Amino acid sequence: MTMANRPQVVVLGAGFGGLTAARALASAPVDITLIDRHNYHLFQPLLYQVATATLSPADIAVPIRSTFRDQKNAKVLLGDVAGIDRTARSVELKDGRHVPYDYLVVATGARHAYFGHDEWEPFAPGLKYIEDATEIRRRILLAFEKAETEDDESARRDLLTFVIVGGGPTGVEMAGSIVELARKTLVRDFRHIDPSSARVLLIEAGPRLLPAFPESLSEFARASLARMGVEVRLGQAVTRCAADGVDMGADRIGARTIIWAAGVEASPAAKWLGVAGDRAGRVPVGERLTPAGEPRIFVVGDTAAAAWTDGRFVPGIAPAAKQMGDYAARAILADIRGKTIQPFRYRHQGNLATIGRKSAIIDFGRLRMKGFLAWCLWGAAHIYFLIGFRNRFIVMTQWLWAYVTMRQGVRLITGSTKLP
């Protein structure tokens, strides 16, 4: 079904960057192959709400095929990238298939990283995919169930202690959601334990939460979380994660549930391309989002290390990935027409983070907001960006229901009923 002579564009990854690039080429004279390991696009910014039982996985995921149903120049491939052959201009998949390209857009995102301590992963899962979220949901809910029937005081204490490692947006959102789950949603559901006595600790190695925000908003977030009942510990680095808890140097906290939100590492794109990645594994790209010597390979989103301003890099957030994906598409189109476009310039629109069910912080440069109004704006922005009307509508309904009743509806323990 491929038309001869049309340039072959291969897009790796159907996150915000890859999806935007493939969409932006809808009317271009190219054949697009979009490859992803999953059959859905995931709206990662709301993944923590799946992990804390407010939303169902399908509320924040859209089948990629249905998104591209009407885009006739695009086809979707479920596949796992094994490598990129730059000489043959071909992507190798793990099942042995080869997909040749004329232009390549690498948008394979990032994964949580343990800074050389991969042995911590079984005890401190991170939050990047749907399976992570349902696993964390299972562990949190199961900890309350086990505590209900645990006679030993100290073991019960550990079951009701939840440690979140990392004070970025995910850590802050998880801490706020878990403390609300315990103090509002579950509070009257048990007979032997008092769920509101659960300890929720948020541990950050740096001097403040949410370092991408101005200091005043970081402090507002810290104070809000503390008021909600979260123990925020700043300047404390975790030195060990295990089945029985975490250590910060000599300080040990007994906890059966640990959640890792401390850092990410880019997908192995640098390895596939045979280039040296930066410290976070990202591929260094120039002002055209291409690695050195490869004018027809674009690296976008969390996988790219692209210069921004003041020596900083373009941040790993959804709007940045979208801008980069859109740029790659325009650059490909221009190249086909024998033209070039201006270098990529990241337009930073701002940062948002939510703190529980009623508060958020927003930094739009000149406009800074905090509290309830910021939370409303955060909600509107996220619903607006949820792909597909169905999901927008369902998420809005679920949120209203959860907000009004404080009953989180998705409290299902699926899979095993064992804790690690």
Add this chain to the structure above:
Amino acid sequence: MTMANRPQVVVLGAGFGGLTAARALASAPVDITLIDRHNYHLFQPLLYQVATATLSPADIAVPIRSTFRDQKNAKVLLGDVAGIDRTARSVELKDGRHVPYDYLVVATGARHAYFGHDEWEPFAPGLKYIEDATEIRRRILLAFEKAETEDDESARRDLLTFVIVGGGPTGVEMAGSIVELARKTLVRDFRHIDPSSARVLLIEAGPRLLPAFPESLSEFARASLARMGVEVRLGQAVTRCAADGVDMGADRIGARTIIWAAGVEASPAAKWLGVAGDRAGRVPVGERLTPAGEPRIFVVGDTAAAAWTDGRFVPGIAPAAKQMGDYAARAILADIRGKTIQPFRYRHQGNLATIGRKSAIIDFGRLRMKGFLAWCLWGAAHIYFLIGFRNRFIVMTQWLWAYVTMRQGVRLITGSTKLP
């Protein structure tokens, strides 16, 4: 927190029977312990819609704890029954705990059975729990994905062949839903395969579909399915299930997806109680729903073999389980007061089954209906019985959306991307 001298009622299983029994004792002077392996009540009649990507698991499941939040004489225990000690009057759980009872309600349901061919299970999963449904959904969607990239004609043919074994309500509903998924929802999503060319076979060993219905309605169901594109094969018994397909005697059908809807077997309650089960493993009970010699143990729902009429047993459907659960509660209450109540009498309200998205059959005795109006009634009845307003509302919204757009929204492949 247990008040001394109050009779201890233990209910095993939070399906329709157990839930109804526990609810009906809300104002009784007893302490109730409700034990289930899962932390949610599952609305099994709609499970096939999770397996075919119309509904999310949370749409048809309600956390048991939130259902009993305000019923102060009930506590909920997440646990797996290992046995029942009738002498000590105590339920043993697999983790070693013992739960003593004065009255016991056994409502542990049924599981699909392979008639002595448990080796078929990996290739032909059945549909009883949420994990079954998401696994079947994964296999169905993955078969289309694999077919899209399969070059070998015959292998592609097998990937696009779906065999449902068993022509009861679940088999009929699955066959109708899969053929609609292929012909309506997925039809424009692929580039290399034509999903509407998928073969869907419904195989029934008996002479007709839906034997609980009058013959004319069985024939209506068969003709409707045939018109929708399902190959219905009657009077053919499956003699082998494997990774490459099914055999019916010498007749072999190549298929990578097989779904088992051919029979159920009661939970091991007969073994726990040390009584002889009937052929389907059910516990024979008398007219008070108690096994011989145990006036304080009630067996209800799919686990019980209770006489009905014409030598038949009370059927394994939700309304029957509810009536039995309600009877057990009233019998316990009467016994506490030193009274006895009339024997159990099953009031059969009727049978419903749906055939795809626009048709159903209903047999209410004098009132028999088929077609679209029956489907509307079926939908209303199911939404009405869904526990909890949130779920009712969400399911209605999802159905309307799916019905109007033919886009099933929950098409997520989670877990492994390998077929068996």
